[in-house]
Amino acid sequence: MTMENPERTQQPAIQTISSIHIARAQQHTLSNGLPVYAIESGTEDIVKVDLLFRAGNWFQPKPLVAEATCEMLSEGSQNYTSRQIAAQMDYYGAFLRTAANKDVANVSLLTLKKYLSPTLQVLADVVKKPTFPQQELITYLNNKKQHYQLEYTKVNTLSKVHFNEALFGSHHPYGRILQLEDHDQVGRDDLGDFHQKHYTADQCALLVTGKIDESVFQSLEEQLGGEDWKGSGNTIQTPDFRPFTTTETEVFTPKPDAVQSALRIGKVLFNKRHPDFPGLQVVNTILGGYFGSRLMKKIREEKGYTYGIFSVLVPMVNEGYLTIASEVGANVCRKAIDAIYEEIKKLREEKVGQPELTMVRNYMMGQLLRAFDGPLPTASTYMSLMEMNLDEDYYQRVVYTVNNITPEDIRELANKYLNEQEMVRSVAGKCE
Amino acid sequence: MVDFTKYTLDNGLKVIVHPDASTPIGTVNLLYNVGAKHENPERTGFAHLFEHLMFEGSVHIPSYDTPLQKAGGENNAFTSNDITNYYLTLPVENLETGFWLESDRMLGLNLTEEKIRVQKNVVIEEFNQRYRNQPYGDAMMLLREMAYKVHPYQWSTIGKDISHIEGATGEEVRAFFYRHYAPNNAILTVVGNIEPEKVKEMANRWFGPIPSREIAQKDIPREPVQEEARSREVTRDVPHNVIYKAYHMNDHNHPDYIPADLISDLLANGNSARLYQNLVKGKKMFSNLDAHITGDVDEGLLLISGTLTPNTGMKQGEEALLEELARLKNEPVDEQELQKVKNKVEAVHTYTKTSALHKALNLSYFELLGDANRINTEDQAYQKVTPADVQRVSQKVLDENNCSTLYYYAKAQ
Numbered sequence: 071m072t073m074e075n076p077e078r079t080q081q082p083a084i085q086t087i088s089s090i091h092i093a094r095a096q097q098h099t100l101s102n103g104l105p106v107y108a109i110e111s112g113t114e115d116i117v118k119v120d121l122l123f124r125a126g127n128w129f130q131p132k133p134l135v136a137e138a139t140c141e142m143l144s145e146g147s148q149n150y151t152s153r154q155i156a157a158q159m160d161y162y163g164a165f166l167r168t169a170a171n172k173d174v175a176n177v178s179l180l181t182l183k184k185y186l187s188p189t190l191q192v193l194a195d196v197v198k199k200p201t202f203p204q205q206e207l208i209t210y211l212n213n214k215k216q217h218y219q220l221e222y223t224k225v226n227t228l229s230k231v232h233f234n235e236a237l238f239g240s241h242h243p244y245g246r247i248l249q250l251e252d253h254d255q256v257g258r259d260d261l262g263d264f265h266q267k268h269y270t271a272d273q274c275a276l277l278v279t280g281k282i283d284e285s286v287f288q289s290l291e292e293q294l295g296g297e298d299w300k301g302s303g304n305t306i307q308t309p310d311f312r313p314f315t316t317t318e319t320e321v322f323t324p325k326p327d328a329v330q331s332a333l334r335i336g337k338v339l340f341n342k343r344h345p346d347f348p349g350l351q352v353v354n355t356i357l358g359g360y361f362g363s364r365l366m367k368k369i370r371e372e373k374g375y376t377y378g379i380f381s382v383l384v385p386m387v388n389e390g391y392l393t394i395a396s397e398v399g400a401n402v403c404r405k406a407i408d409a410i411y412e413e414i415k416k417l418r419e420e421k422v423g424q425p426e427l428t429m430v431r432n433y434m435m436g437q438l439l440r441a442f443d444g445p446l447p448t449a450s451t452y453m454s455l456m457e458m459n460l461d462e463d464y465y466q467r468v469v470y471t472v473n474n475i476t477p478e479d480i481r482e483l484a485n486k487y488l489n490e491q492e493m494v495r496s497v498a499g500k501c502e
Numbered sequence: 503m504v505d506f507t508k509y510t511l512d513n514g515l516k517v518i519v520h521p522d523a524s525t526p527i528g529t530v531n532l533l534y535n536v537g538a539k540h541e542n543p544e545r546t547g548f549a550h551l552f553e554h555l556m557f558e559g560s561v562h563i564p565s566y567d568t569p570l571q572k573a574g575g576e577n578n579a580f581t582s583n584d585i586t587n588y589y590l591t592l593p594v595e596n597l598e599t600g601f602w603l604e605s606d607r608m609l610g611l612n613l614t615e616e617k618i619r620v621q622k623n624v625v626i627e628e629f630n631q632r633y634r635n636q637p638y639g640d641a642m643m644l645l646r647e648m649a650y651k652v653h654p655y656q657w658s659t660i661g662k663d664i665s666h667i668e669g670a671t672g673e674e675v676r677a678f679f680y681r682h683y684a685p686n687n688a689i690l691t692v693v694g695n696i697e698p699e700k701v702k703e704m705a706n707r708w709f710g711p712i713p714s715r716e717i718a719q720k721d722i723p724r725e726p727v728q729e730e731a732r733s734r735e736v737t738r739d740v741p742h743n744v745i746y747k748a749y750h751m752n753d754h755n756h757p758d759y760i761p762a763d764l765i766s767d768l769l770a771n772g773n774s775a776r777l778y779q780n781l782v783k784g785k786k787m788f789s790n791l792d793a794h795i796t797g798d799v800d801e802g803l804l805l806i807s808g809t810l811t812p813n814t815g816m817k818q819g820e821e822a823l824l825e826e827l828a829r830l831k832n833e834p835v836d837e838q839e840l841q842k843v844k845n846k847v848e849a850v851h852t853y854t855k856t857s858a859l860h861k862a863l864n865l866s867y868f869e870l871l872g873d874a875n876r877i878n879t880e881d882q883a884y885q886k887v888t889p890a891d892v893q894r895v896s897q898k899v900l901d902e903n904n905c906s907t908l909y910y911y912a913k914a915q
Contacts (some may be wrong), residue, residue, distance in 0.1 A: 075711045076707050076708060077563040078561070078602070078605075078606055078609075079562045079563075080599075081569045082596075082598040082602050084572065084573045084595075084598060084599060087574055087592070091526070093664065103901050112524060113856075114852050114855050114856050116852060146662070153774065153779060153783070155773075156778075157771065158772075159774075160773070160842050160843075161842045161845060161852065162572075162845060163847075163849025164849065182848075182849050183653075209783060209786060212786075212789065212811065213782070213790065216789040216790075217790075220742070220809075223637050250608070258857065272891045300632070310861070322740045327739065329630045329635050330627070330631055330634075336736075348816060353849040360571065360576075361567055361570050361571075361577075363570060363574070370624055373623075374619070374624050374627070375627075376627050376631075377627045377631050395654075397630075397631050399627055399630065410579065428573075429568060429571045429572045431572060431654070432571065432572050432574045433571040433572075433575075433592075436571075436573075436574030436575060436592060437576070439527060439593060440527060440575070440591065443525050443527050444524075444857060446853075446857070451796075463762060
């Protein structure tokens with residue numbers, strides 16, 4: 071039987087997604103004042119708990135302290151050794167993750183709901199009463215050094231760290247490059263002091279996602295709501311740092327045997343709290359924010375210079391910046407840089423056509439749907455809001471902007487913020 | 503429980519539908535039963551190059567990405583030694599666009615010499631980025647060619663030698679398509695908030711008219727049993743010495759596949775695992791250790807790799823590692839330790855089920871192995887493994903005569 075072919079030259083009718091359902095977080099407060107945001111999501115019996123502390127690099131008295139404090143939490147606490155913590159989490163198939171970035175520290179637990187109680191008990195102990203055992207710290211720092219040595223052989227890492235230094239300066243927490251010797255300067259006391267100051271209930275926010283009922287709140291109250299964990303009562307002074315961008319156009323880190331060079335191009339802009347951020351997000355998407363972007367089309371699909379290129383607006387708590395990143399063949403490095411600037415210029419000079427704008431709009435609405443699709447994406451979307459002290463209304467503003475921005479607005483934003491002359495670039499590798 | 507319906511169209515296309523009301527997103531996954539193992543040894547890397555070319559426009563649709571993005575969709579693909587897998591997600595209201603796009607490129611491509619030339623460059627840059635410009639980037643290639651003497655798993659998906667890609671002609675590329683891309687060589691899986699009847703209707707409309715094709719039957723040679731230890735030393739400009747060990751194991755449908763997977767978990771899954779606790783934390787001979795199975799359809803590998811700490815000699819580290827493997831062979835694993843790795847398998851399966859895309863991928867892959875319903879029964883199969891199974895399979899697999907070892911030395915600074 072041969073079947074008749076359908077009409078294949080026309081795309082089937084599509085519906086435009088103009089609004090998205092954003093579940094609002096329910097707010098609770100535990101007895102000790104710890105704010106809890108809860109979002110019911112998904113069909114599986116899992117629970118994800120995320121704790122957010124203002125304890126990133128921004129607040130550290132010397133390099134590596136923020137990261138080491140956070141990552142060492144699970145290496146020993148008052149009631150559990152490092153080995154017991156690992157054994158308990160693995161036995162219940164749970165994941166305990168501790169990670170600090172430039173601004174915040176995050177301690178998270180992913181577990182089957184039926185094992186929330188025993189795993190949360192461990193999380194609470196490591197957050198409230200870590201002991202930072204000396205032997206564990208030595209092993210941790212030695213292994214971290216080896217990891218550092220590996221990472222810093224990669225052109226991608228070199229280009230990234232020198233780019234951040236060029237944007238913010240070597241004395242700024244977003245710009246300073248970690249040194250191998252920094253690993254020798256961190257002691258137990260540094261971690262203990264930093265923990266005591268920053269890992270308190272009054273400086274913590276908690277997000278819980280997944281299958282949530284009364285028993286979940288009860289566990290949270292029991293483990294994290296007690297009077298034994300409150301705060302120092304002192305207000306933490308937020309240190310003040312200002313970016314100091316280099317006046318050089320290019321910083322170059324040579325790696326003579328490289329077959330590809332890693333590139334970063336961009337400038338200091340602003341974060342999600344700035345009114346122009348959602349609009350600039352649209353501009354960025356057109357430029358290099360998705361697979362069909364202009365940079366991908368030109369540098370990869372037309373020229374074949376690279377396996378991939380993207381641009382992103384990186385929102386930090388105190389600043390924000392644009393970065394365009396790629397790894398390109400050493401022999402076409404200069405040509406690729408020229409082509410990238412050409413695309414930026416085009417955004418400033420020519421109005422984006424309606425078909426491209428419609429496509430970007432619809433793509434971005436699809437991305438917003440995906441950002442709230444299931445408990446794990448929802449948790450990470452909310453955490454990024456909490457980090458910025460924003461609430462769900464932010465996404466209503468994004469939806470509005472995506473639906474209403476015009477080609478004129480886009481050109482205006484590009485002219486206001488994306489001037490090629492103001493960009494800094496970092497190249498690591500070999501540029502022939 | 504993942505409920506699904508399954509049927510085969512007249513042209514041989516297998517279709518699986520899993521209704522999931524919890525998500526506004528629809529997922530379309532199309533698995534083609536063609537991977538690097540189906541390639542001609544003189545023309546390796548073709549399956550992967552082809553994955554790139556599938557995005558370069560089809561018979562009636564000049565651009566794949568544009569209409570998909572217009573429908574709010576996103577897509578990607580990957581190539582392994584066994585399969586090439588394409589997936590897209592989009593608002594479920596626009597699911598039909600997914601059928602339209604995927605069926606048109608199954609029908610035929612619209613390749614020009616220029617498009618082929620550019621994608622060859624992109625793949626060469628991918629090779630440079632992933633394999634040449636990364637420390638230890640060639641380790642897996644070296645291990646494959648040591649471990650496999652006849653089976654095509656001896657080359658990576660990127661290819662044995664990049665000259666194979668550089669030399670690919672348009673004619674060869676087109677011939678590859680008609681030998682491997684066909685409804686009767688594919689599995690279509692759809693997940694989303696949609697009636698199975700509606701999916702059936704769309705599958706029939708869009709894929710039904712595509713004729714089945716003659717699939718190149720290639721007898722893939724079975725790798726003979728390895729009878730003596732193999733090893734190789736290399737010295738490169740890398741920061742640390744690393745040891746790699748590759749042990750042959752059973753194919754994916756063999757009853758000993760699951761015990762081998764659990765053995766890799768006992769060794770290195772999570773911070774409580776043996777290698778981490780004893781050799782990273784205890785003896786401090788390694789700064790990290792990893793063990794995993796390649797997960798191939800045919801007889802794959804159980805891989806162990808470890809970065810040595812500066813004061814540990816290569817052979818000293820290897821001895822300590824072999825002592826740990828000997829313990830698995832000589833002593834039955836404690837019930838509680840075995841239960842731990844089984845619990846983790848169960849938990850990870852549950853976490854995975856929160857993602858429609860992962861469900862679609864798993865349904866397709868299990869169907870390729872013979873039964874999509876293994877998505878629901880796999881946990882029980884893991885639960886049934888006994889300490890005796892672990893010991894027996896350890897003795898069989900973790901044998902040095904069954905192993906290829908790569909000593910990867912850092913050039914003296």
